[in-house]
Amino acid sequence: MDVSISARHVTITPRLEEVIHEKIGQLDRYLEGLEYAGVHFDEAQNPRIADKEFCEVHLKGHGHHLRCKVHAPDPFTAIDLAEAKLERQIRKLRTKIQRRQHGTGQSLRSTDVPTAPAAAETDEFEVDPDDVMPEIVRTKRFHLAPLTPVDAVEKMEELGHGFFFFINRDTSRSAVVYKRDDGNVGLIDEAD
Numbered sequence: 001m002d003v004s005i006s007a008r009h010v011t012i013t014p015r016l017e018e019v020i021h022e023k024i025g026q027l028d029r030y031l032e033g034l035e036y037a038g039v040h041f042d043e044a045q046n047p048r049i050a051d052k053e054f055c056e057v058h059l060k061g062h063g064h065h066l067r068c069k070v071h072a073p074d075p076f077t078a079i080d081l082a083e084a085k086l087e088r089q090i091r092k093l094r095t096k097i098q099r100r101q102h103g104t105g106q107s108l109r110s111t112d113v114p115t116a117p118a119a120a121e122t123d124e125f126e127v128d129p130d131d132v133m134p135e136i137v138r139t140k141r142f143h144l145a146p147l148t149p150v151d152a153v154e155k156m157e158e159l160g161h162g163f164f165f166f167i168n169r170d171t172s173r174s175a176v177v178y179k180r181d182d183g184n185v186g187l188i189d190e191a192d
Contacts, residue, residue, distance in 0.1 A: 001028040009043035023083040030090045033062025152177045
């Protein structure tokens with residue numbers, strides 16, 4: 001897998017680069033077709049943030065896109081946390097793929113998947129109950145009134161949610177405002 005490393009306000013040492021290639025570069029053994037990993041480090045400038053270093057990793061390949069972002073006191077810990085988080089995401093994706101292939105006679109081998117030692121003794125991939133895709137347990141329906149992004153942010157704050165879906169009055173398209181990790185608000189607007 002091709003691994004690209006970038007950083008802002010963080011020095012990438014040769015040892016850190018080696019650890020990144022060891023841990024992130026080897027994740028393709030769990031999911032066939034992963035071709036690219038982008039690893040980006042940055043240091044939070046906000047003095048109120050305890051774990052200043054953060055690491056964002058993107059995995060791409062064979063139509064799959066996985067992403068994780070972790071905060072840690074140092075880059076080495078961040079890579080460990082990112083690796084663990086991505087392994088969980090890969091297990092969930094593998095479970096989803098297995099369910100899709102179920103009944104076609106194809107199986108996933110335990111050597112391709114991070115599993116417990118007991119699971120590695122069998123030929124078939126065993127599904128961890130914690131990795132089962134969550135069910136939709138609640139559905140809400142509501143009227144979407146056109147709002148400006150500023151009004152949508154106020155509504156989001158009133159409700160105490162992390163995001164708010166609305167029709168953007170300025171563009172007449174669907175949009176979402178959401179709280180970002182840095183304390184600011186992001187806007188996702190539907191494209192033409």
